[in-house]
Amino acid sequence: MDPVTHGLIGATATQSFADKQKLRSLSFIGFISALLPDLDILIGRSADPLLNLEYHRQFSHALLFIPIGALIATGLTWWFVKKRLNFKQTYLFSLLAYSTAGLADTFTSYGVQLLWPFTDERFNWNLISVFDPLFSIVLVLLVGLAFYKRKQLFAWVGLSWMVVYLSFGFSQHQKAQTLAYELADQRGHQVKQLILKPTIANQLLWSLRYVHTDSLYADGVRLLPFTKPKIYKGQSTQLLNWRQKYARFKGSTMYEDIQRFSTLSEDILIAHPEYDNIIGDGRYAMLPTSLSPLWGIKIDTLNPDQHISFKTYREATPSVRTQFKKMLMGN
Incomplete structure (x- = not known):
C-alpha cells in the first residue's frame, strides 16, 4: 500500500486502544511506526538495480523483524510523547502499529516476505490495489475525526471499514477466479498459474x-455488484524461455540477474512487444488486457559481466486512460 495509507492504518490501530488524554499521542506513534517498514525503498546500489527490488517488502516487513x-x-x-507515555507504553503501541505494515501489504499484489529469513516466499492475497483512494479517503476522515474529537469510536468505525472493504475485495477476487477458470475452460486451456488482482485505484475492474x-493470457473483467460481469478479452504471448535463449551466458552476471528477475516475477517473463532486448514482468501492465509490461530489464549481450539495467514503462497515455475508463465504466 502507499505510505500514507500505511500510516492511517497504524494510527487507526493505536487509536483503538487509546483513552481521551493519550489519543493524539498514540495517533502520532501509530502513523510514524507504520511508515517505517517502507524505508526499505532506500536500500539499493546504482550498480545493481535489482537489489532494491529484492529488499523491498523483505526483512523490514518480516514477522521476525517486528x-x-x-x-x-x-x-x-518517545521524545515527542514522553510527557504522556513512558518508554514501555510507547514501545507496545509502536509494536502494534509496526506490525500492521507487513500484514496490510499482504492484501495487495506484490507480496511480502513475512517468514524471512526462513523462506523467500512472498505472501499476497490480491484483494486491494496498492493505491485505492476510496479506501484511504474514508480512513483519512475517520482518523482525523478521532484525532480532532479525541473519540475512540471513530477508530473502531475505521477498523470496521477496513474489514468490510477487504471482505468486499475477497468476494470480488473469488468471482474473478471463477470467471478466469471458466474463460480458460471455454478456450480448452489448462491453467498452470493464475494471477488475479484489482486494477489501480478501484475494486471493480480486475x-x-x-x-x-x-503462453500467457491476459483478460479483464468488470465486476459490478448485482449486474452481469463484463469480460474484456485481451492479448496472449509466449513466455520467454530465457534459460534456453541465454544458455551460453550461464555463470555470467547478466545470466544471474535474469535469474533473480525471474524469481521476483514468479517466472512470468515475456519479451516486451514495444522495446528491443527488454525482458518484462508479464504480471503487470497499464491495462488488464495488455501484455505490455510496466517494467523490465534491458539485456546487453555485449557486456554479460555487467549488471543489467532496470526500466519502467508506466506512462499513462491519453489512449491508455481512455481505454481504462471505458472498461471501468462497462463500455
Whole structure:
C-alpha cells in the first residue's frame, strides 16, 4: 500500500486502544511506526538495480523483524510523547502499529516476505490495489475525526471499514477466479498459474492472467455488484524461455540477474512487444488486457559481466486512460 495509507492504518490501530488524554499521542506513534517498514525503498546500489527490488517488502516487513522495527520506532517517537507515555507504553503501541505494515501489504499484489529469513516466499492475497483512494479517503476522515474529537469510536468505525472493504475485495477476487477458470475452460486451456488482482485505484475492474502450456493470457473483467460481469478479452504471448535463449551466458552476471528477475516475477517473463532486448514482468501492465509490461530489464549481450539495467514503462497515455475508463465504466 502507499505510505500514507500505511500510516492511517497504524494510527487507526493505536487509536483503538487509546483513552481521551493519550489519543493524539498514540495517533502520532501509530502513523510514524507504520511508515517505517517502507524505508526499505532506500536500500539499493546504482550498480545493481535489482537489489532494491529484492529488499523491498523483505526483512523490514518480516514477522521476525517486528520487535526490532518497533524499537527503532520507539526511539524516534518517545521524545515527542514522553510527557504522556513512558518508554514501555510507547514501545507496545509502536509494536502494534509496526506490525500492521507487513500484514496490510499482504492484501495487495506484490507480496511480502513475512517468514524471512526462513523462506523467500512472498505472501499476497490480491484483494486491494496498492493505491485505492476510496479506501484511504474514508480512513483519512475517520482518523482525523478521532484525532480532532479525541473519540475512540471513530477508530473502531475505521477498523470496521477496513474489514468490510477487504471482505468486499475477497468476494470480488473469488468471482474473478471463477470467471478466469471458466474463460480458460471455454478456450480448452489448462491453467498452470493464475494471477488475479484489482486494477489501480478501484475494486471493480480486475486483471485476469493465466499461464497455459508455455503462453500467457491476459483478460479483464468488470465486476459490478448485482449486474452481469463484463469480460474484456485481451492479448496472449509466449513466455520467454530465457534459460534456453541465454544458455551460453550461464555463470555470467547478466545470466544471474535474469535469474533473480525471474524469481521476483514468479517466472512470468515475456519479451516486451514495444522495446528491443527488454525482458518484462508479464504480471503487470497499464491495462488488464495488455501484455505490455510496466517494467523490465534491458539485456546487453555485449557486456554479460555487467549488471543489467532496470526500466519502467508506466506512462499513462491519453489512449491508455481512455481505454481504462471505458472498461471501468462497462463500455
